[in-house]
Structure formats: C-alpha cells, structure tokens
Amino acid sequence: MNDTDCIDGTLPTQAFLLEDLLTIDKVSKSFNLNNGKQLKVLSEVTLCIKNIQHKPQILSILGPSGGGKTTLLRILAGLDKPDSGNVSIHVGNGMRDVHVGDIGVVFQRYPLFDDRTVLQNLVEPAMNSGMNRNEAEIKATKFLQEFGLDNQLSSFPAQLSGGQRQRVAIAQQLIQDRHYIILDEPFSGLDPNNIHNVISLLQRIANQHSKNTFIIVTHDITSALIISDTVIILGKTSANEGSKIVKEYDMIEEGLAYQANIEDLPRFQQIRKEIKYVEFPKLATQN
C-alpha cells in the first residue's frame, strides 16, 4: 500500500504519525484599539499537525467567541501576518513559510462568485490551477454530483440554500487538489440533521487522500469531537494575555477517532464536559 492511500473506516493497526504537515511556531498577534491601547489576541500559539499514515486528518480548533479563532485561521491561511512567530507548511519534499493560496479556506458566509453559475464557480478555479476547460468541466461536474448538487449546475448562488452554498464553497476549494482546507464555523446556523450531513460529507471527502487535512474552526463542541482526530482548545490564561492553546485532545490516542457511535462512549462525554469547563471556566465553579 502506498503511503498516501487511504483506508476507509477503522484502521487495522495503530495509527502512525509521520512527517510534519503544518507547524505554527510561537505565533502572536495584537490589534490596535481606538483608544490607543493594544488588544492581544494570540500569544505564542504553537501547534504541529503531522501526517497520519493511511488516514486523512481533521483537526478542530475550539474556543469561545472573541477567543482568536478567526485570527488564527487568517494567519494559517496567509491572509494576515503574525506580529511574531511563523507558520510553515509541507510542500513537495520540505517545509516552507505558508503563502496565500497554499491552504483553502471555506469562509463562514460561503462567499461565491454571484455572477457565475454553480458549475462556473468550480470550473474557473479549476482552470486557474492549470486544467483546460474540458477537463475542468468534467471534474467540476463530477464534484457536484458527488456533493449532491447535480441538479444545480446552472443555478446561480442566489438560488441556493445555505447548506447548498456551503457544499459549493467546499467543492470550490477542493477542486484545486488541495491538501489543506480550513472551514470557518461550518456547523453554525445548521440544524442537527444538517450538521450530521456536513460531518458525513467532510469525513467522506477527507478520505480521498491520506494527506488531506481539514482544520475546522468552531465553537460546536460535540460536532468537533465527533469529526476530529485532534481537538485544540484556544483560550486565555489571564485577562491581559492573548489566547493560547490551553488543551489538546488527541482523539486517536484517546481511542475515539474512527469509532462508530462515539457519542455514547463515557470518555467522549467526559471530554465534552472538560472542554466546556475550559472554554467557560465560570461553569466549573458554579457546578
């Protein structure tokens, strides 16, 4: 079996962590406030995402609102520069600084090109990555069929529901054959049924290649735990400091990754409770 081949479902043996895919090294970020003071948002955030043999990877970043999740997302995607520290990415045979475009981003409100049809919204990025029109159209059609959007090829974004827009936005990022995709609050505003659909979709498409890495920025603890191999909790340790990683759960080591019905497992429920208290410490003192 090739290193990059994927195994669907539970691994027959223990998962092996291979080379670094994405490293965040002591990243800090502050913003200037109108009163002349500075707001520290991130303080020396350090994180390493490694390649898991024969498995895609889904990592979730959890944190309270205003906790710096989106700032971290933007720095990871190269859209913003950190004040200090750096983000490196595995490209080809080695690591280098991340550039805009290395990592796909599915933004929160799923912006699309509103003057283009759903098909064109995929064909244009595909052509931009080097395909000719014919190849791009075939690939885009295949993607849209896979995403259950084959009836919407000639629809315009204004005609889509929120869930459909989200699927088009994910497909738009995937069509450029990316290994890294960040999703900003993919479960926000969805009912439980649709959350389940998004989780299934992400797990299915992540499995297309073992090096696929999805980074999900969310505040939905349950969904993050169900879908992830690693869960990172971003939080403040003191009022004057920016957020940093306060807790990390390796769901593979915990024995919860790639398991069916993990919600029923006692360890799952325990972790969910722990995260809640880390995110909202006041809840812990009340109970």
Place this chain on the structure above:
Amino acid sequence: MQTNLSEIFRILGEPNRIFRAYLFAFWIAVLFLFWLFTPVQGMPYPSEVWEAFQRMFASNESNNLVLNTWVTIKLNIVGLFLASIISLIIAYFSCLPFLQPLNQILQWFRYLPIVAFNLVFLSLFTIGWSMKVAMLTAGMAFFLITSMTAVIGQIPKLKFELARVLKYSDWKTFWTVVVRPTLPAMIDVVAQSAAMGWVMIVAIETFNRTEGGIGASIYSYSATNQKAEVYVYLVIIGIIAILEDQFFYWLKRILFPYTTIAERA
C-alpha cells in the same frame, strides 16, 4: 380586489402586477388633472400644448420638433457613451493606488458648473457639435466617476480574499471580483446619469444654438415667453426618459440575467 386594496396601504405591501399598472395609471391621471385645473399661474393648458405640438411637428423651419429632438438625442447618446467609457476606465483603474488621487480630484469637479468652463472648451474644441459633446461628456463623467467608484467601494472584502485563496492573479481578481460582478450596477449608474444629461442639455445647448436642439429651443421659447412650446419639449423629455429607463432595464436583464433572480430566502 379587497386584498390588493389593503396591500397598497401596507408598508412594503405587495399588490399584484395588474393592480400596480392601475396604480400607475391612477397617478398619471391625478397629475394630468392637476395640470388641467391647477391654480398655478405660468403653466399652459394641455390644449395649448397639444396645439403647439402640432405646429412644431408640421413646421418646415429650424424649429421643427423632430429635427430638434433628434439633434439632442444624438448629443445625449454620444455624450453618455463617451462619459460612460471614460468613467468606467477611471473608476475601475482606481484600484491602482497610483490613480486614486486623480479619481478623488475628478469627483470634486462635480460641484463645479460645467458651463463656467465654456472658454476652456472653446479653446480646445471648435464651437458647435464637438464642443457640446465635450461639455456634456465632462459634465456627466464627474458624476459617473463618483457613483461608479462608490459601487466598487461596496465590494465585500471577503470576495477579494476568496480570489486570493483560490490563487487568482491580481488581474484575474480585478476581472472576477471588481469588473464582472459590478457591471450590472454600472448600468444602473449610467441610467441615472442619463437623466442628469438631460438636465445639463439646456445649459450646454444654449452656448451652441446654431445647430438647434431641445435645449436651444427651450431657451429661445422661454426668452419669448412661449410656454406651450416649452412644455411640448418637457413632455417629450419625459417620454424619452421613460423609454431610456426601460432600455437600460432591458439591457441589464439581457446582459446579466442573474440580476433578475430573486435571492432565496
């Protein structure tokens, strides 16, 4: 009927299309009746306007209605076309910081009355057609640049970021995010400025009356207190305005059909 009646007095009510047409006809009739029975002095009666219309239509002299109307329509079309092209280029290329100060300065020019620059235009162009076109183009362009730049300024930052994330080059981002999606809004802006062009016509044609035109005729008739003749042209401008609005609406629907798709709730 009952539902439609209650709808028209409800905030954001939605009477059906036929009822909307009735409402339109109703307000036209109200305005016509106001004109007919108005106590305001200085307005000719509709019958006087009708008689003047027949005289002007039948005239074989320079005051012929069709001839003068055509001169002004031609001027308006050419002026609007040139102003639109120049303004689109300046507005779009103001995405380059190098051109932004020039764009801002040109926007300030809209406060200045264009006829005050008649000597400048006279020194640059020969009196007559070319000078009128230049004055109208410049006059409309200052307003068009302002409105077009505002349209570009409303593009959400997220769209630029989406293009960057998809590894689009600067020029592809410019075309995909700036130019292409704003073209329908540019048609709306041009439609508004077309109306402004008609307001400027009188002032501009006054300087070059030799060729005639609606503006020159309104000036001459006003000077000799021929109210009915002036109102004939006002009615004609009104009719042209309706046709022009409909043309731009049709153009937008044909070129950009997606703009007529209602946003899904």
